[in-house]
Amino acid sequence: MREPRDAIRAWLDLLGASNAIKKSVDTQLRSEFGVSISRFDILSALERAGPDGLRAGVLSQQLMVTEGNTTQVTAPLIRDGLVKRNAGRDDARIAIFTLTKKGERLFSKMAADHNHWIGSVFSDLSKSEIAAFRRILRKLNIPNNAAQPGKDAA
Structure with a gap:
């Protein structure tokens, strides 16, 4: 049986890495484009939705925030x-x-830079290590009402 402390340490490592990446991306978005990561997330969701856009309630659900x-x-x-x-x-x-x-024009520029920034975070990992990391994240026992890591992208 696993030690509960090991799971807590792994969770803290994951949380710390996630928060550090998010803070770094937010800083870069603000510096380069004057846009917060929250606003980038909205632009990203609307870009994926296409010309029909998103209802406020659907956008809120995708962003996991209130209307x-x-x-x-x-x-x-x-x-x-x-x-x-x-x-x-x-x-x-x-x-x-x-x-x-x-x-659309601004998001296109931001997305290109965002892809570069995230790519640099994972640059020391091989393609197979990234695939293994994603498999491990999908194995986490997360309640059904929470976002599932790696489920939205191929």
Whole structure:
């Protein structure tokens, strides 16, 4: 049987690495583009959604935040002309968020830099080590209501 301390240490290592990467990416996004990682995540979700955009509730679920938080974070993106908020076709009470052309251009540049930054974090790992790391993450016993690591990307 595993020692509970080993699991706690592994969790702390994973949490520490994740937080350090997130902080580094946030710092770089702010420095290069004047955009926080939270705003980058919104632009990323909207880019993946395509021209139909996302309903506020779906966007909140994808970001794992409240709709109120989504509204707060999207407001500056709307003000800066990066995101557009439209009323739903069938129900005007529903907000649909989409990227503007300006938002698409900015996100394209940010995504390229983001890919480079994340690539540099993993640069000392071989392709097989990265694959093994992802397999291990998928084996974690995470409750069904939480995000599953590695499930959203190939």
